[in-house]
Amino acid sequence: MKKVRWGILGAGRIARQFAADIRFAPTAGLHAVGARQGPSAISFAREFGIPAAHASYEALLSDPDVDAIYVATPHSFHLEQSLAALRAGKAVLCEKPLTTSPDDCRALARAAHDQDTYLMEALWTAFLPSIQKAREWLDDGRIGELVQLRADFGFSAAFNPRDRLWNPALAGGALLDIGIYPIAFNRLMLGRGPDHISSILKMASTGVDEEVFTMFQTGDITSLLTCSFKCNLDNTGVLIGTRGRIVLPDFWRSTSAFLYEDGSLIESFDDQRRGNGFEFEIEAASRDILNGRKQSETVPLSLSLALQEDMADVISAGDAARAG
Amino acid sequence: MKKVRWGILGAGRIARQFAADIRFAPTAGLHAVGARQGPSAISFAREFGIPAAHASYEALLSDPDVDAIYVATPHSFHLEQSLAALRAGKAVLCEKPLTTSPDDCRALARAAHDQDTYLMEALWTAFLPSIQKAREWLDDGRIGELVQLRADFGFSAAFNPRDRLWNPALAGGALLDIGIYPIAFNRLMLGRGPDHISSILKMASTGVDEEVFTMFQTGDITSLLTCSFKCNLDNTGVLIGTRGRIVLPDFWRSTSAFLYEDGSLIESFDDQRRGNGFEFEIEAASRDILNGRKQSETVPLSLSLALQEDMADVISAGDAARAG
Numbered sequence: 045m046k047k048v049r050w051g052i053l054g055a056g057r058i059a060r061q062f063a064a065d066i067r068f069a070p071t072a073g074l075h076a077v078g079a080r081q082g083p084s085a086i087s088f089a090r091e092f093g094i095p096a097a098h099a100s101y102e103a104l105l106s107d108p109d110v111d112a113i114y115v116a117t118p119h120s121f122h123l124e125q126s127l128a129a130l131r132a133g134k135a136v137l138c139e140k141p142l143t144t145s146p147d148d149c150r151a152l153a154r155a156a157h158d159q160d161t162y163l164m165e166a167l168w169t170a171f172l173p174s175i176q177k178a179r180e181w182l183d184d185g186r187i188g189e190l191v192q193l194r195a196d197f198g199f200s201a202a203f204n205p206r207d208r209l210w211n212p213a214l215a216g217g218a219l220l221d222i223g224i225y226p227i228a229f230n231r232l233m234l235g236r237g238p239d240h241i242s243s244i245l246k247m248a249s250t251g252v253d254e255e256v257f258t259m260f261q262t263g264d265i266t267s268l269l270t271c272s273f274k275c276n277l278d279n280t281g282v283l284i285g286t287r288g289r290i291v292l293p294d295f296w297r298s299t300s301a302f303l304y305e306d307g308s309l310i311e312s313f314d315d316q317r318r319g320n321g322f323e324f325e326i327e328a329a330s331r332d333i334l335n336g337r338k339q340s341e342t343v344p345l346s347l348s349l350a351l352q353e354d355m356a357d358v359i360s361a362g363d364a365a366r367a368g
Numbered sequence: 369m370k371k372v373r374w375g376i377l378g379a380g381r382i383a384r385q386f387a388a389d390i391r392f393a394p395t396a397g398l399h400a401v402g403a404r405q406g407p408s409a410i411s412f413a414r415e416f417g418i419p420a421a422h423a424s425y426e427a428l429l430s431d432p433d434v435d436a437i438y439v440a441t442p443h444s445f446h447l448e449q450s451l452a453a454l455r456a457g458k459a460v461l462c463e464k465p466l467t468t469s470p471d472d473c474r475a476l477a478r479a480a481h482d483q484d485t486y487l488m489e490a491l492w493t494a495f496l497p498s499i500q501k502a503r504e505w506l507d508d509g510r511i512g513e514l515v516q517l518r519a520d521f522g523f524s525a526a527f528n529p530r531d532r533l534w535n536p537a538l539a540g541g542a543l544l545d546i547g548i549y550p551i552a553f554n555r556l557m558l559g560r561g562p563d564h565i566s567s568i569l570k571m572a573s574t575g576v577d578e579e580v581f582t583m584f585q586t587g588d589i590t591s592l593l594t595c596s597f598k599c600n601l602d603n604t605g606v607l608i609g610t611r612g613r614i615v616l617p618d619f620w621r622s623t624s625a626f627l628y629e630d631g632s633l634i635e636s637f638d639d640q641r642r643g644n645g646f647e648f649e650i651e652a653a654s655r656d657i658l659n660g661r662k663q664s665e666t667v668p669l670s671l672s673l674a675l676q677e678d679m680a681d682v683i684s685a686g687d688a689a690r691a692g
Contacts, residue, residue, distance in 0.1 A: 191579070191596070191598045191599040192594075192596070192599060192601075200610055200611070240568075242566045242567075242568065242583065243566075244564075244566065244583050244585055244590055246588070246590070255515070255590070257583050257590050257592065259566065259568050259581050259583065261568055264570070266568055266570070266579070266581050268581065268592060268594070270516075270592070272515070272516070274515045274610060275515040275516060275608045275609060275610055275613075276608075276613075276631065277516075277608065284599045284600075284601070285599060286524055286598060286599055287524070289599075289600075307600065
């Protein structure tokens with residue numbers, strides 16, 4: 045089977061997860077890794093059995109044996125590095141959030157279009173089988189009419205102004221870092237964005253949001269979406285209908301889905317994955333690339349832009365509320 | 369032991385619960401019931417072994433052997449009937465919500481003051497041992513600093529414009545009917561009301577709210593409080609802190625409380641009640657009355673007024689959002 049030869053840009057936590065899961069994606073192979081520090085690249089390559097280790101991002105992007113780049117750096121670097129990868133003629137899968145503003149997202153999408161090169165945001169949630177199963181149950185009317193959607197993502201982290209999470213220079217803040225998951229979950233389930241947003245933003249002393257509460261109104265459906273660095277939340281995604289509910293524990297890395305009708309568990313689904321769940325997006329992107337597609341049908345750039353716009357709207361709705 | 373001789377005004381669902389639970393309140397006795405229809409009063413009295421059955425509310429209020437009246441009618445009648453009971457010189461325990469507006473609440477409180485007579489809103493949640501245990505854990509800092517409070521109350525009810533729930537003439541709507549529970553829970557736990565309210569109101573075709581979503585900001589604490597006639601909700605009350613959480617299943621009639629620290633269950637509490645939970649408020653009110661108090665310390669009229677104001681603020685904040 046023909047395989048896409050991937051190169052990983054960055055050697056951090058999320059890069060490791062990608063490298064660990066890629067073996068479960070049949071059309072993807074790992075050819076190279078590039079890091080700012082040579083020793084990091086070398087030890088990463090050794091750990092995951094990667095043929096090539098590059099001591100700079102430039103060297104990685106110049107490697108003629110790399111077809112596609114996975115951008116695994118913090119999001120403040122995504123625009124610049126994805127642009128560089130696209131200009132080097134590589135297909136690009138870039139960690140989420142794709143950029144840190146709608147304008148940057150438009151610029152990046154335009155670059156991909158101009159280069160006629162593949163670009164996808166690594167919104168792995170969209171490819172998880174349990175998420176797709178939930179959408180199927182929803183579309184089949186199994187919970188009656190959808191009334192409410194709820195999704196939280198929060199963890200208790202010790203405040204540290206130098207940490208990326210709280211650092212405005214590194215585009216810190218809960219919304220961009222983890223809030224994108226509930227917001228993306230909402231769009232994946234509803235298929236569209238909200239008509240009205242209310243939000244409360246809790247700001248850290250560094251000036252970034254460390255906790256965000258939102259109410260989205262989409263037609264008759266209300267979504268409560270929250271994220272927090274201040275406390276552990278359930279991190280469950282729930283779709284509540286007139287007749288039942290769908291529950292997705294740890295929805296952002298969901299392995300299972302549960303369907304309740306009239307209060308009773310009717311059906312459950314387990315994805316029996318072998319990796320950590322990145323394999324689904326890796327396989328989907330690799331197939332796109334092998335088939336000469338320029339965008340993902342599941343996570344098109346229009347969805348990435350919509351998520352950026354949702355997050356910008358949450359911030360501005362929150363600002364309005366604080367001023368009031 | 370001296371007992372307060374209670375008379376029940378109304379013979380509906382909530383009157384039955386009161387009558388069933390009063391035997392577990394040592395200082396309370398059941399002397400009479402009054403209903404608009406004689407046969408209702410008689411069959412109710414027979415079922416619960418009540419000495420006197422009155423075929424009108426007036427007859428009940430004129431019964432010299434009745435010390436205290438429990439007003440168990442729909443809330444649109446509370447003001448008029450509680451006033452009549454106070455003027456008849458009876459101590460009054462009135463179902464919640466005490467009234468349907470802050471102005472009515474002020475008028476009723478003034479009447480109790482002028483008559484120098486006992487008046488309490490039947491906010492039974494406030495007297496539940498598990499609720500008091502939760503407050504104790506909270507005050508002892510067991511979950512660290514309180515960050516979030518969540519409480520939902522919802523059930524899926526078939527829309528029926530003639531039903532009390534949707535009838536504007538009977539002060540229908542989810543907020544007054546069940547939304548008062550999450551809002552009262554918030555005040556019971558925080559000890560004060562919000563600094564800022566955002567809300568979404570979903571209106572039924574009859575013009576009453578059938579689903580309400582609110583975000584309350586109280587200092588650094590955010591509360592998400594919702595109620596719905598459109599879908600079954602968890603009906604759980606949750607206090608989320610920097611170090612742990614307190615969970616109260618079915619918080620509005622709570623029998624148990626669970627304390628989690630760092631994700632592990634540390635302590636649990638079960639109230640081992642013998643009745644349905646009304647016995648705690650009945651006993652508290654009876655002791656107040658026997659002791660000559662004019663108000664409850666746990667549920668003073670200032671709390672009832674505050675709840676009326678919270679609900680009015682939720683409505684006006686929602687109106688503002690709809691207009692925007």
